[in-house]
Amino acid sequence: MLYFITKSHQLMKVMVSLDGLSIENNNFDYVHEHFHNSVITGMDICLRKQLIATCSGRDIKIWNYATKRLEIQAKLLPNDETFAIAFHPSGFHLIVATADKITMMHCMSSTIKDYNSIPMKGCREIRFSRGGHLFACAQAQGNIFIYNFWTGECPQNMQLKGHN
Numbered sequence: 001m002l003y004f005i006t007k008s009h010q011l012m013k014v015m016v017s018l019d020g021l022s023i024e025n026n027n028f029d030y031v032h033e034h035f036h037n038s039v040i041t042g043m044d045i046c047l048r049k050q051l052i053a054t055c056s057g058r059d060i061k062i063w064n065y066a067t068k069r070l071e072i073q074a075k076l077l078p079n080d081e082t083f084a085i086a087f088h089p090s091g092f093h094l095i096v097a098t099a100d101k102i103t104m105m106h107c108m109s110s111t112i113k114d115y116n117s118i119p120m121k122g123c124r125e126i127r128f129s130r131g132g133h134l135f136a137c138a139q140a141q142g143n144i145f146i147y148n149f150w151t152g153e154c155p156q157n158m159q160l161k162g163h164n
Helices: none
Strands: 002-005 011-014 042-045 051-056 059-064 069-075 084-087 093-097 101-107 112-119 123-128 134-139 144-148
Touching (some): 051 084, 069 112, 093 123
Parallel strands (some): 042 084
Antiparallel strands (some): 002 011, 042 051
């Protein structure tokens, strides 16, 4: 077995034969799981399940920290780059901040599907309330918006302006 690290910092393995015999299964495999290829821009832990969500570039990954396995992964559209991620306390929903919107997603058993988006530029941090009925989005300028998770609405009295 030959172990090696790729340019994108992935730990791989492949079976090699030193006696000249051919090997039928000459596949390259990940030693653990496929990690992110670039800087992780967001991470959140689920309160009710043993899951961690991470985002980097266009990738979203959900990890089970008890089994140390990658459970679900998804790739966003080519122009969408992730900046922040939040796990709903139930573990069935995610909210992801990209350059120009907030995307609400369902976490199924093996897939992540978006179902709603809210236009917002420059969101760099997202957090759910303890009950999961509200979530806050913080822009780089210091503005904070509080949204109702179930309706996607942001009442006027729930916008906090930042101090520059």
